[in-house]
Amino acid sequence: MRSISSEEMNALDANCEYFGLLPLQLMENAGSALAREVRDRKPGEQIAIVAGRGNNGGDAFVAARHLADFKVTIYLLGRSRDIATEEAKRNWEILEHLGFDLREVRDSSDLHLQECDLILDAIFGTGVRGTIKGLEAAAIDAINASGKTVISVDVPSGLGTNIAVRSDLVVTFHKSKPGLSDRARILDIGIPPQAEFFVGPGDLRLVGRRGSQSHKGDSGRILVIGGGPYTGAPALSAMAALRAGADVVTVATPKSASSTIAGFSPNLIVQELSDDHLCLDDLDVLKAQIARHDVVVMGMGLGSNSETHEALAKIIPLCPKTVIDADALLPDLPLQGIVTPHLGEFKRISGLSLSKESYHERLAPLMGYAREKSLVVLLKGKIGPVSNLITDGETVRANTNGNAGMTVGGTGDVLA
Structure with missing residues (x-):
């Protein structure tokens, strides 16, 4: 034990x-x-x-x-x-x-x-x-x-x-x-085991706190790669990172979305990319940005352009720490780090349908997939008392604080 x-x-x-x-x-x-x-x-x-x-x-x-x-x-x-x-x-x-x-x-x-x-x-x-x-x-x-x-x-x-x-x-x-x-x-x-299964306010005590002598960047530099066909999704993810306590948040986004995202907050840094979608020509810029950030969050609002798919296959392996969501959740991409699918996206990357399973029945296949792929999987979607499940393949936790208001568009981008 x-x-x-x-x-x-x-x-x-x-x-x-x-x-x-x-x-x-x-x-x-x-x-x-x-x-x-x-x-x-x-x-x-x-x-x-x-x-x-x-x-x-x-x-x-x-x-x-x-x-x-x-x-x-x-x-x-x-x-x-x-x-x-x-x-x-x-x-x-x-x-x-x-x-x-x-x-x-x-x-x-x-x-x-x-x-x-x-x-x-x-x-x-x-x-x-x-x-x-x-x-x-x-x-x-x-x-x-x-x-x-x-x-x-x-x-x-x-x-x-x-x-x-x-x-x-x-x-x-x-x-x-x-x-x-x-x-x-x-x-x-x-x-009881449930007290260790369901998360609560005590878990926040395990999150690092700002020190009195902290400097800019000590509480995290986050790079969000998203947008193109959609502008709201990466902006919501970036704003959520700021609200969660990150010191510096940069959004790398196609030029068609950059000015709109910059207008969301003066606290956001926006890196404009070369085209109206993520493409291979952006690799050099993104390599430099990845090196300057602690965590990369990607996928929100990227769309399904084939050139974007090719670029993601090159970008993901460059990221030491990454959270992958939405349009970057594809079965033939080299997924790593943390993935945050809803049930449909989980079926897409794993081939496993869990939509009819109780949360108890979801645990074994979810943990098995995470263990096999060496991923941390956060499965979004309320069933019974459980709002989300998260596992690294060895331990699984659940939260219970979802509500009906979270069906609004963009909630998944904020959660990522």
Whole structure:
């Protein structure tokens, strides 16, 4: 099973909340599963929980409640008023109200680990980076020097930094985490497969953000190759690229469309091509433009001129990163990168008709085609709750936010 990074797990948590599965529920599931695992290890009578102030500690607070028939001491590194999340704070307060043995630790000498039979390490989760020092580093040293059986929550605290807990067992949740061995116990906490199939707002967290020291072009230079018979299609794609956050968008378009497209926005750069359609004479100009851009989007409004077809066959292999749509989606072209067909275009390039299939039935043939051709395929078209499917042949995702207004002409060009 592929491991999941801290960033991906945070995105998944956000998506779960979007679909109604709240962080408090997931913390309860994680803590109760952790407690069951501790019980299975027959830990003896006394358990010490060494907890940080984040959700890792929160999971352990829940576990403490489920282990109430043991003698449990919870050592919180720092002050309870500094607990970072609402979910962890709520579970700490439950323990306070119920009279659990809670101790706020200001110095590692406050840790009395020799009195326990088992230590639950819940200081840090997967997101910690850099150098650990101070109280947390001293606590990790104390755990390692204790000689006690240690179970780490999610990952050994400090994994991948200058100091880490040496665990006898790691209990992790949902999926393995980077750096864990095959011996880690992976526990189900009630995240259904659908939460990873349908995209949500958490996925936006995985998209690169503008840095405060960014310069023009750092957030992407996009070249759109389109137009000729149609002017609106490439213009809509270019405007969508600007709205999505690209710094620089250039439209390379035949001269019959160039002045119209230039009028859409002063933010667009328009490269006029030589004729009223894309042709082989444009190759030298386009080679230079491709070299100056990060991504090339092509196909929108190009038409079906045979000379355009010949030019596309030469242009596509020149593009390190490309999105191919509309009139460039032809079966005898050397398709690469990302293709964005609707059902009719997908049948044209693959020979597969999926119009009568449910979205479940579309998954296998769609993934098979993407895998065989080494493409990323975004299949447009709403069916049931699914608006679009996207796959690289190994993973498939779907979104659900389509609406009836998206039947208007040009929507596909914007999506590309």
